[in-house]
Amino acid sequence: MISSNTRKYTVVSLLVNGVSHDVMIRSADTLLYTLREQLGLTGAKYACGNGDCGACTVLVNGKPMHSCLTLAIESINDEITTIESMKHSDIRSAFVANWAIQCGYCTPGFILNCHALVNEHPDADDEIIEEWLKSNLCRCTGYQEIKDAVKSVLEANKLKAKENSNLAQ
Amino acid sequence: MISFDFEYFKPESIDEAIKTFSSEWKLGKKVVYFSGGTEIITFSRGGKLTVDTVIDLKGIPECKVLEIQGDRLIIGAAVTLNQLIESNLFPLLSETTRRIADHTSRNKITIGGNLMSQLGYREGLLPLLVADAVVTVANQTKIEEIPIEKFSGSELKEGAFLTQIKVPVSNLKLPSKSIKRTRTSKVGYPIVSLAALVHEGKIRVAFSGINSLPFRSTVIESILNDKKMSDQQRIDKAITKLPSTITDDLLASKGFRQYTFGKMLIELNSVLEEKL
Numbered sequence: 001m002i003s004s005n006t007r008k009y010t011v012v013s014l015l016v017n018g019v020s021h022d023v024m025i026r027s028a029d030t031l032l033y034t035l036r037e038q039l040g041l042t043g044a045k046y047a048c049g050n051g052d053c054g055a056c057t058v059l060v061n062g063k064p065m066h067s068c069l070t071l072a073i074e075s076i077n078d079e080i081t082t083i084e085s086m087k088h089s090d091i092r093s094a095f096v097a098n099w100a101i102q103c104g105y106c107t108p109g110f111i112l113n114c115h116a117l118v119n120e121h122p123d124a125d126d127e128i129i130e131e132w133l134k135s136n137l138c139r140c141t142g143y144q145e146i147k148d149a150v151k152s153v154l155e156a157n158k159l160k161a162k163e164n165s166n167l168a169q
Numbered sequence: 170m171i172s173f174d175f176e177y178f179k180p181e182s183i184d185e186a187i188k189t190f191s192s193e194w195k196l197g198k199k200v201v202y203f204s205g206g207t208e209i210i211t212f213s214r215g216g217k218l219t220v221d222t223v224i225d226l227k228g229i230p231e232c233k234v235l236e237i238q239g240d241r242l243i244i245g246a247a248v249t250l251n252q253l254i255e256s257n258l259f260p261l262l263s264e265t266t267r268r269i270a271d272h273t274s275r276n277k278i279t280i281g282g283n284l285m286s287q288l289g290y291r292e293g294l295l296p297l298l299v300a301d302a303v304v305t306v307a308n309q310t311k312i313e314e315i316p317i318e319k320f321s322g323s324e325l326k327e328g329a330f331l332t333q334i335k336v337p338v339s340n341l342k343l344p345s346k347s348i349k350r351t352r353t354s355k356v357g358y359p360i361v362s363l364a365a366l367v368h369e370g371k372i373r374v375a376f377s378g379i380n381s382l383p384f385r386s387t388v389i390e391s392i393l394n395d396k397k398m399s400d401q402q403r404i405d406k407a408i409t410k411l412p413s414t415i416t417d418d419l420l421a422s423k424g425f426r427q428y429t430f431g432k433m434l435i436e437l438n439s440v441l442e443e444k445l
Contacts, residue, residue: 008174027177027223030210033170050211051274063251064273069207073177113273134356135273140308 010074016041016084024141025069025072032056035082043083043108054136057109058082059121064113064135090156091115097158104142110136110146118153122161171213179225181367183307183332186224187216190328191309193222201329202226203399204247206277208286242341246281250293259336261296261344261345265364268349273355274414281331285322288358290377295364298375298385299341305333314410318385344444348436350418350429360421361429362384365437373440379430380413393434400438406430 009024016039023038035041035058044067047055051069058067059081075133086092092116101107110133111158117124117132133143133156176193186202193200198221203209207223212218234246235256242258251267254275257263269292270278274429283293284304290409294317302317308329322331345366351357359378366373371394375385389407392398398406408415410426414431419424 028171028173028213029177030170049214051207051270051277054271054273057273060276063276065276066207066273069210069274069277071177071206071210074206074227131267132272134354135271 002087010073012078013071014075015078016080017082018079023072027071027073029072030068031058031065031070031072031075031080034072035067035080041082041084045105045108047105052137054109054113055106055108057112057136059112059116061106062116064116064132081112083111086111086115089115090153091118093151094153094156096148097168098145098152100142100145100149102138106136106138106140110138114146114150114153117150118157121152123156124150124154137153171210172216173213173219176222177221177225178222181228181230183229183231183312186226187307187309187328188220189224190330193224195330198222200224200328204232204285205249205277205282206286207274208282209217212287212444214283216339226281226330228403229281229332234333237338240338242336242338244336246284246331246333246400247279247282250275250278250283251281252383259296261315261347261364261366262293262336264345265280265296265349265362266293267337268347270353280334284334285331289381289383290358290362291376291383292349292359292362292364294383295375295377295385296366297336297343297363298383299345299364299366299368299373300336300343302334302336304331305335306330310327335392339423340366340368343440346437346440346444348433348440354416358420360426361433362435363437365441367441367444374437376430379409379426380431381416381417382413384412386410386412393438400435404434407434 011022011024013020016022023034025034035044044058047053049068051066056068057064060078092111092117121128178350179188180189184371201220203223204338232245234243234245235248235422250366253265254263274425281292299315303314304320305314306329318322343366347364349362350360361379362377377383378399388410391407415423
């Protein structure tokens with residue numbers, strides 16, 4: 001048995017943004033609740049609580065995940081990334097440059113999802129981008145600007161790769 | 170937030186899972202197996218479910234397998250829908266599961282969880298029904314194989330759980346098509362969803378959404394394969410042979426579901442004829 005929690009509260013270690021944190025959790029606590037209430041990482045937002053809106057998205061081992069649909073205890077041994085570690089990321093800068101933000105409530109979830117998208121699909125076409133973006137809702141309906149931000153990072157990455165390959169030759 | 174407490178176990182073997190269930194069960198506790206857990210978490214949060222003990226199956230190697238072994242594709246019950254889609258080992262299953270929930274949710278939802286869902290859609294079942302899949306179920310005394318058409322999650326013995334799905338390799342790459350109609354957006358529960366393949370020149374097709382539970386009907390298939398009838402005659406006759414009353418709910422009326430069913434059968438016919 002690699003983990004169990006047979007008392008009401010257990011102290012477990014979670015690896016968040018490259019740092020190991022001891023947190024005191026109930027088995028029933030979601031990862032979202034633990035990140036916000038135990039670690040003060042309030043970038044992941046509570047909205048639908050049902051996995052429908054994507055406002056709570058974090059990365060678990062590089063994959064976007066609804067933290068409202070994940071138990072904290074499930075995430076032991078996983079590498080969790082939240083918006084707080086994305087200050088200097090290309091995708092965050094692209095959101096700013098493309099005005100892909102309106103009220104901002106959905107933005108952390110979108111940024112993390114889009115970060116995983118450009119990493120996983122460096123050649124993403126419109127179909128893949130749309131499929132991934134359907135996981136997050138923006139009630140200000142800023143989808144076009146978000147898509148533009150994703151495309152700008154994909155293009156910049158391709159350019160960088162080309163320059164690097166020219167340098168190598 | 171889930172308002173009640175439960176105990177959580179993550180066993181590393183089938184035997185350990187069965188023993189944990191048994192010992193908790195004997196204490197009079199309500200025990201559930203947990204794979205992706207999306208339904209358990211949402212139902213628990215919404216007050217539709219309370220449990221005393223959760224047994225997470227993701228630590229069991231047999232439940233995480235996704236590979237061809239001999240003449241069968243082996244899919245562990247805890248394989249996520251996105252892992253299935255990305256592997257594309259069974260294209261019809263990839264195409265069908267790609268329309269279940271949204272991309273991020275599919276990183277968590279597992280095929281076992283979909284087949285065991287309390288919701289009536291279970292679209293992951295459709296490609297398995299037409300491809301002669303079998304499932305393996307572990308219980309207190311043995312691990313047994315059950316043909317997919319005889320598998321019903323709600324009828325599993327207390328303490329038993331789904332470990333794997335096995336699909337004959339010969340049925341993985343047959344001409345196939347998945348079609349789904351939802352109420353509004355691409356992501357949503359089906360008004361009607363179907364998965365079909367052509368096996369030895371005959372169409373096999375399974376449906377979800379039109380009735381309260383997913384099904385494959387050989388009677389409907391023989392009607393759809395009867396080329397002496399026109400498209401409309403086949404549709405009219407197929408509707409009379411549905412296993413139960415057409416679902417009539419807030420998602421879609423009975424009449425609209427019937428209309429959609431007919432349109433989808435025409436589309437299916439033309440797509441599969443093209444593929445052949």
